[in-house]
Amino acid sequence: MDALTQFLVFLVLSLGLFTPACASGVVETGEATLQEADNAYMQLDLRAARALLTNVLDNTESPAKDRAEAARRLGTISWRFDGATDAALVFLARAGTLGLEPSRLFREQARLYLHAAEFRLARQAAWQAIESAATGGQAADAREVFGQVVVEEVMALPAGSGISDSLAADLQRARDSLKELTDKEPGLLDASRLLLSLALVSDDGLTALTAWKSYYSILPESRDKTLLAGAAAVLERELHRWHEGRGDPLRRTRVIRALASSGFHRIAAWLANKEGPKEDAEVRAIVGYARFLNDVQGIAEEYFRLSALGSGSRREFQSAFYEAGRRLWSELAWPKGVPAFTQRGLRDEIGRRFRALVKFEDHDGVLCLHLGTRIIDTDYTVEQYGNRASLGFMVLDAMIANGYNSWFWDGVAAAGGWVDERGSIVQVRPAYAEGPVRAWRRVAYPEDRREWEELIDTKSASDDGLARENPYAYLPGLASRLQRRAYERIRQGLTERGVPEHEQRAAFTRELSRRTHASSILAHEGRHAIDKRTPLSFLRSHAEKEYRAKLSEIALAPDPGLALTGGILSANIGGSSNHGQANERIVKVLVKWMRANENQIQGFDRSRPHVPQLDLLTDDQLRAAVQAVDPLML
Numbered sequence: 355m356d357a358l359t360q361f362l363v364f365l366v367l368s369l370g371l372f373t374p375a376c377a378s379g380v381v382e383t384g385e386a387t388l389q390e391a392d393n394a395y396m397q398l399d400l401r402a403a404r405a406l407l408t409n410v411l412d413n414t415e416s417p418a419k420d421r422a423e424a425a426r427r428l429g430t431i432s433w434r435f436d437g438a439t440d441a442a443l444v445f446l447a448r449a450g451t452l453g454l455e456p457s458r459l460f461r462e463q464a465r466l467y468l469h470a471a472e473f474r475l476a477r478q479a480a481w482q483a484i485e486s487a488a489t490g491g492q493a494a495d496a497r498e499v500f501g502q503v504v505v506e507e508v509m510a511l512p513a514g515s516g517i518s519d520s521l522a523a524d525l526q527r528a529r530d531s532l533k534e535l536t537d538k539e540p541g542l543l544d545a546s547r548l549l550l551s552l553a554l555v556s557d558d559g560l561t562a563l564t565a566w567k568s569y570y571s572i573l574p575e576s577r578d579k580t581l582l583a584g585a586a587a588v589l590e591r592e593l594h595r596w597h598e599g600r601g602d603p604l605r606r607t608r609v610i611r612a613l614a615s616s617g618f619h620r621i622a623a624w625l626a627n628k629e630g631p632k633e634d635a636e637v638r639a640i641v642g643y644a645r646f647l648n649d650v651q652g653i654a655e656e657y658f659r660l661s662a663l664g665s666g667s668r669r670e671f672q673s674a675f676y677e678a679g680r681r682l683w684s685e686l687a688w689p690k691g692v693p694a695f696t697q698r699g700l701r702d703e704i705g706r707r708f709r710a711l712v713k714f715e716d717h718d719g720v721l722c723l724h725l726g727t728r729i730i731d732t733d734y735t736v737e738q739y740g741n742r743a744s745l746g747f748m749v750l751d752a753m754i755a756n757g758y759n760s761w762f763w764d765g766v767a768a769a770g771g772w773v774d775e776r777g778s779i780v781q782v783r784p785a786y787a788e789g790p791v792r793a794w795r796r797v798a799y800p801e802d803r804r805e806w807e808e809l810i811d812t813k814s815a816s817d818d819g820l821a822r823e824n825p826y827a828y829l830p831g832l833a834s835r836l837q838r839r840a841y842e843r844i845r846q847g848l849t850e851r852g853v854p855e856h857e858q859r860a861a862f863t864r865e866l867s868r869r870t871h872a873s874s875i876l877a878h879e880g881r882h883a884i885d886k887r888t889p890l891s892f893l894r895s896h897a898e899k900e901y902r903a904k905l906s907e908i909a910l911a912p913d914p915g916l917a918l919t920g921g922i923l924s925a926n927i928g929g930s931s932n933h934g935q936a937n938e939r940i941v942k943v944l945v946k947w948m949r950a951n952e953n954q955i956q957g958f959d960r961s962r963p964h965v966p967q968l969d970l971l972t973d974d975q976l977r978a979a980v981q982a983v984d985p986l987m988l
Contacts (some may be wrong), residue, residue, distance in 0.1 A: 383490055386410050388420050391427070398718075398762055400662045404431055411448075411544070422452035426462055433466045433765065434659055437663055440464050456486035457496055464499050473507040477524050484531065489801040491792070494539065497531045497691050501548035504528040504943070508555055509620065513627055514861045528552055533561055540568040541791045541863055542783055559596020563589055564905030568615070572863055573730070574749065574871045580730045581615075581709065589611035607634050614708070617727040617752030619644040635687035643708055647725075647754045651680040654723050654755040661720045662762060668721040676700065711750055711780070713772070715757075722757040724769075726750035726782065736880030738906055739986045743883035744777025747875065756782055777886070779879045786870065790863035797841045798859065810834045814966075821963035826941045828927045833919045837968045839915035841866070873911035881906035884986075900936035905984045910941070914976035915969065923968075940980070944968060947979035 386409035394402035410416050410424040429445030432438045445465070450459050460483035467476035478749050480503050483496035483659055501932065504525050508517065517525065532549040536542060546569035553562035566589055570577060577586055589612050592605050607623060613622035623644035626637050653674045660666035679700040686703065693699070704710040713724040730749035735742060748769075755761070760768040770785035796806045814831030848858050881903040885891050894902075904922055911917035926934035927941060945964045948971070952958050957970050971979070981987045 377756055385570060386413070387416075388423060391424070393429075395924075396763070396767065398662075398759065400431070400435060400762075404428065409429075418452050419658055421455035422449045422633070425449035425452060426458065429466070430462060431940055433469055437659075439466060439470050443671060450655070455488060455492070457483045457488060457492040459483075460486060461496050461499050461955065463743060464503060468499075468503050471510070472594060473503060473510070473888075474520075475519075477507070481524075481527075489805055490796055490799045491805075493616075494535055494542065494545070494795075497528075497535050498542070498544045498548065499523075501528045501532045501545065501552060505551050508551075509624060525552060525555065528914045529558070529561070530558060531664075535808060536565060536568045539794075540860075541572045541787065543569060547618070548638065550567055550618060551624075554621055554625060557597060559593035560598070563593040566593075566618075570616070570729075571860075572790060572867050573783075574747075574781075574867065574875070575730055575732065578748075582729055584614040585612040589616075603629070604632075608715075610637055610640060614640045614643070617729065618709075619647055619752070624640055635978050638684050639707065642682050646678050646704075647681040649681075650675060650723075651754045653678065654725075656759060658720070658758050658761040661758060666720065671723075695873040711748075713780075714789050715772075717758055720758045723755040724750075724757055724761070724772075724782075725754040726756070727752040729783070734876065734880070736876055736883060738877075738884055738910060739984075741884045741887070741986065745876075745880055745883045746776060747879075748774075748778055748780045749783050750780060751783045753784055754783060773882075774880075777883070781873060781875070786867070788944050789870070790866040793841050793866055794859050794862050794892055796838075797845050797862075806838075810838060817966040818962055821965045823964060824928070825945065825963060826938050827965070828923060829966055832966055832968055833923045836915040836919050836923070840869075840913050842871075842921075843913065868921065869912045869916060873907050873913075873917040877910040877917075878907040880902045884902055896932040897935040897939075900932050902985065904936055905939050905980045908980045909977045909984065914973050915971075918968070918976075941965060943978050943983050944976070945972075947975075947982065952974070 367787060386406040388410055391403050391406035391410060394406055400708045407424040407428050411421050412429065413421070416424075416888060425445045426449040429442040429449065432442035432445060432812075443463075446459060446463055446466070450456075464476045464480035464483060465651055467473075467479055476862055477500070480496065480500035483495060484500055487493035487496050502597070504521070505528075507521060508525065511517070529549065529552040532545050532552065535545050538548055540546070546565045550562050550565035550569065553559070553565055570586075573580060577583065588608050592609050592612070596605075596609070606629065611628050613619075613625070619640060623641045626641050643791045653671065653946055657666050657671040657674075674698055679697075682697045682704075686692075686707070699711045701710075704712070709728040711724070711726055711728055715722050715724075727750060728748055729751045730747065732747050734745045734747055736745050746848045751797075757769045762788045768785040769782060771779065771781040774780050797803060810831060817829040817831040820829055841862075844862055845858065848865075849863050853861050882899065885894070885899060891899075907917050907920075907922070922937050922940050923931075924937060926937060928934055929940045948955060948958075948964045948967070952960065955967070955970050955975070958967060
């Protein structure tokens with residue numbers, strides 16, 4: 355099984371502006387399109403993406419909207435990959451003249467200035483992004499950027515220095531705006547994480563507690579059944595009365611430990627440093643570990659940046675990582691004396707003390723690092739067609755690094771997990787948790803719904819043409835329509851069950867999260883666990899194993915159409931990877947069934963290609979199509 359691509363999740367963070375498809379990575383001549391640039395970018399081909407975006411920008415025949423977006427992306431490439439702030443500002447200025455939405459423009463300027471540690475300019479740009487937001491989604495994204503800028507500026511202050519009046523005023527504005535956002539939309543990870551830090555900097559314990567709960571409001575397990583239960587109990591007790599006794603060193607120590615235990619190492623270390631020397635050995639270790647994480651994040655991001663430019667050194671990357679580990683090693687408490695440092699010892703020790711998981715893996719010549727905190731570690735018993743198996747399941751959060759791909763994609767997509775050496779599933783929570791929250795915006799907020807509908811119409815207009823060129827092609831419009839259908843079904847079901855309107859958001863996000871977990875983990879990964887127990891399973895190719903798992907993912911999903919959009923109707927259909935081959939095989943199975951049962955498909959149009967009409971199939975028809983070819987059903 356592919357380690358990384360198993361959980362490659364294309365997120366909804368970018369309002370659908372990226373619609374990836376398989377690409378060769380070769381820059382073709384002629385008039386380029388944003389779609390072609392997307393293809394190259396999602397294939398991690400920086401050179402091709404840059405050339406194609408330049409082509410779009412310089413082509414006066416291209417729509418002004420596309421040229422503006424191309425200029426924005428070229429600006430992002432300039433500061434993220436090249437470190438060229440001045441060039442990036444020129445591109446962004448050009449994007450503005452071409453009509454880029456003001457909020458998006460200011461938000462990107464704020465990110466640029468933050469990267470350059472120009473905090474005052476970053477705060478100004480981020481606030482302008484909030485004021486110029488045209489939709490609820492734009493406003494939420496801008497508030498998160500503003501909060502990020504303020505938090506980074508506070509964290510960058512020298513120990514013991516005060517907060518200026520200007521920064522203090524913006525700290526309050528950021529805290530208030532993020533509190534308003536998370537009160538309305540609990541579950542937004544960045545907003546909740548930033549609010550937690552801002553509240554603790556402001557000695558606002560109740561808001562900090564609300565932010566912590568918001569961050570962990572959407573989990574695949576009850577919070578009491580996770581590794582977070584102890585931290586939750588401590589924070590509930592101590593933060594409720596934080597204001598009256600925040601100077602109590604024992605209370606502060608308990609809160610610092612609970613924050614670190616739940617993945618918030620940075621703000622835990624800030625609280626510890628605020629009070630000067632740390633007498634508690636565990637608190638000193640937390641401060642050292644937070645410093646280690648900060649160092650590793652910078653080391654990894656610089657290596658990934660250089661790798662994108664073709665000059666990253668794997669040896670220097672690993673050497674720098676373990677050198678940071680040596681510094682941490684000496685800061686840990688060792689009652690029986692400091693043992694000899696080893697690389698394996700470091701990984702084991704931070705895993706034991708901080709529930710850290712460290713994973714290095716090769717990805718097309720780039721050494722990828724994944725480093726996060728375990729918050730769930732459990733086992734499931736799965737059953738499919740009379741077959742049973744045990745499935746290990748681990749969830750990571752507080753990701754310091756999530757591989758080269760995730761860094762490169764910059765929030766457009768992310769690696770969602772892998773299968774470890776024991777065969778257990780490791781899921782990266784941030785790749786999943788916000789999806790249901792952002793999906794709710796698209797069904798409940800009129801301006802976001804309107805923007806999404808327009809985007810679906812634009813994507814769908816090209817589906818038939820793409821399918822005529824390749825009958826099994828990835829169709830962005832189809833995938834979006836299936837998502838829309840799934841979201842509408844969930845909301846309609848809530849209404850029919852009489853769920854009050856003020857409770858529908860929470861119910862919607864829980865249900866969408868449940869359905870995704872049921873198909874991608876219990877059905878898909880459960881099938882892998884079951885197949886391992888069948889005779890001669892080791893003789894099957896990886897592509898065959900993925901194909902069989904995807905059959906279960908559809909047939910046993912609460913919503914088969916939604917399951918299709920999770921990782922089957924995706925950019926890699928027909929590609930050389932195991933998932934690309936399996937996905938194409940699944941689509942061929944569905945097309946074959948449609949051809950044999952055209953008369954049973956309501957609304958089917960024989961003059962059109964088959965794949966763009968997949969959304970006409972009912973749940974029962976989708977299940978029947980895949981079960982008809984499933985070896986466990988034959």
